[in-house]
Amino acid sequence: MVFTKKEVDYSLYLVTDSGMLPEGTTLCSQVEAGLQNGVTLVQIREKETDTKLFIEEALEVRKLCTKYNVPLIINDRIDVAMAIKADGVHVGQDDMPIPMVRDLVGPDMIIGWSVGKISEVEQLSQWGPKYVDYIGIGTLFPTQTKKNSKKVPMGPQGAIEILNALESNNATWCRTVGIGGLHPDNIQRVLYQCTSSNGKRSLDGISLVSDIMASKDAAGSTKILRALLDSTTYEFDKSLKFDSEGPVNHQSISNVIKQVSSNRPLVQHITNKVHQNFGANVTLALGSSPIMSEIESEVGELCKIPNATLLLNTGSVAPIEMLRTAVHAYNEERRPIVFDPVGYSATTTRRSLNDSLLSYGQFTCVKGNSSEILGLSGLNRDNMKGVDADTSLTDIKLLAQATRIVAFKYKTIAVCTGQTDFICDGTFGGELHLSTATNGSSVDSLTVFAVSNGDIPIMGDITASGCSLGSTIASLVGGLGPSGSVFDAVVSAVLLYKSAGKLASETCEGSGSFHVKLIDNLYNLFNENEPSKWSATLQQL
Ligand SMILES: Cc1ncc(COP(=O)(O)OP(=O)(O)O)c(N)n1
Ligand SMILES: Cc1ncsc1CCOP(=O)(O)O
Numbered sequence: 001m002v003f004t005k006k007e008v009d010y011s012l013y014l015v016t017d018s019g020m021l022p023e024g025t026t027l028c029s030q031v032e033a034g035l036q037n038g039v040t041l042v043q044i045r046e047k048e049t050d051t052k053l054f055i056e057e058a059l060e061v062r063k064l065c066t067k068y069n070v071p072l073i074i075n076d077r078i079d080v081a082m083a084i085k086a087d088g089v090h091v092g093q094d095d096m097p098i099p100m101v102r103d104l105v106g107p108d109m110i111i112g113w114s115v116g117k118i119s120e121v122e123q124l125s126q127w128g129p130k131y132v133d134y135i136g137i138g139t140l141f142p143t144q145t146k147k148n149s150k151k152v153p154m155g156p157q158g159a160i161e162i163l164n165a166l167e168s169n170n171a172t173w174c175r176t177v178g179i180g181g182l183h184p185d186n187i188q189r190v191l192y193q194c195t196s197s198n199g200k201r202s203l204d205g206i207s208l209v210s211d212i213m214a215s216k217d218a219a220g221s222t223k224i225l226r227a228l229l230d231s232t233t234y235e236f237d238k239s240l241k242f243d244s245e246g247p248v249n250h251q252s253i254s255n256v257i258k259q260v261s262s263n264r265p266l267v268q269h270i271t272n273k274v275h276q277n278f279g280a281n282v283t284l285a286l287g288s289s290p291i292m293s294e295i296e297s298e299v300g301e302l303c304k305i306p307n308a309t310l311l312l313n314t315g316s317v318a319p320i321e322m323l324r325t326a327v328h329a330y331n332e333e334r335r336p337i338v339f340d341p342v343g344y345s346a347t348t349t350r351r352s353l354n355d356s357l358l359s360y361g362q363f364t365c366v367k368g369n370s371s372e373i374l375g376l377s378g379l380n381r382d383n384m385k386g387v388d389a390d391t392s393l394t395d396i397k398l399l400a401q402a403t404r405i406v407a408f409k410y411k412t413i414a415v416c417t418g419q420t421d422f423i424c425d426g427t428f429g430g431e432l433h434l435s436t437a438t439n440g441s442s443v444d445s446l447t448v449f450a451v452s453n454g455d456i457p458i459m460g461d462i463t464a465s466g467c468s469l470g471s472t473i474a475s476l477v478g479g480l481g482p483s484g485s486v487f488d489a490v491v492s493a494v495l496l497y498k499s500a501g502k503l504a505s506e507t508c509e510g511s512g513s514f515h516v517k518l519i520d521n522l523y524n525l526f527n528e529n530e531p532s533k534w535s536a537t538l539q540q541l
């Protein structure tokens, strides 16, 4: 064997399929185009090919791999792998059991295993380092390539659970690639989002079939993939810088408001009916332009309008396809999306709708009430019982931790609303790393900020008050200019909304006038732009 296992570069792993070759290309021409432009590992996966032809093709591909100094893996066929002296084999859950494979191929061959469940990670860690060298984590997204797959696409969140399981089972030797439906429009997001919660590992690479094998320009397609893998930042919010380093102060808040006043962002609301009118008025009060559109065909134009921003509130009745189109369009345009997972834990339907959207895109801010953020984090009150005698302290710790988890898991700025609001920036400035995740930054190392302004119970007596904080965040984030800080904008929005709410509660005569006064006070505080007079306070926990 030419390669030691440690040397293997898993970053761009090409898996073949002669069934999808475009006219004028061959298996070897596509593989060579890949090898010339950055493929680092090749697997021959020919499900329909007879043994004799499989061996002939494998020998040809082996010559190419030797020429480009790249290891060759054979899918399913241990006999062929041994016969042609390949560098490794890949088997799935329905193929030959791993201990038998290892017995047959000996200690030096690379063994890859398809993994989609935590129990499979526990199994490989029990076997120990001598058995599985890498795992293909999938299926990540829907794919036409593996048609008879029984697996439901797991999305980045499923891959994160596998990475966490590798860490908690100390399977440090095991390398990882993601597989299934990977293309240039989702690769950076997958690499960016898929990190273990302890910050110690991310994917070692991506594995794909159709993006290269079915490409009419396999060389060009591979170059695009290579450039994405070699980039160090996922700029999902093109002109916005992420910087939660410096403290947010009156000056920075005032700067945010000045930018919003001059840029007058367009805030596309996809939101529930109850919120539509209120959200539009809140947006107008903040010098921004609301558009309440659920028309799929116009999203592509709307997101290109300067300073366009999307508020996606999943209490909406728009069809999931429309929501996906909107997420995709704003992500492609690198414009911010504020996501409000309404009623996340209330029903299975809502949970799966929200999960599906969260696995489909990248969100600048995820804002929810405490039960939504707790639901998204996977924590519940029982996790923290007994930590503190004082229930309110327990709640603060629990909600702060849930906010951290959501920020880290979705690489977003998480906002958890309640009597106290919690804010946490888990974006890491869009940094992405192969293999070693967030430079060691873990969930627990994230800073949480608390915004308080006493209790404002009347907030709960009007409808869509939480949804309209979403409108406020979207306006302030969307109005930033190229030098603006998203974190500053989110904090400013939460402080502004809580301050306006307090003022309104002090002067209203009931819930009806509170509603009106909330808009009045948002309008006045925004236009006066004197954050030093705002009553809500920000505290670092
Ligand atoms: C890198 C990588 N990951 C997963 C698979 C899938 O293997 P398997 O589940 O055995 O399915 P088939 O590929 O045999 O259809 C893979 N081949 N490579
Ligand atoms: C072999 C395999 N295993 C899980 S998904 C998949 C196919 C991936 O193909 P594509 O990259 O074209 O989606």
Ligand SMILES: [Mg+2]
Pocket: 075, 076, 090, 091, 092, 095
């Ligand atoms: Mg298989």
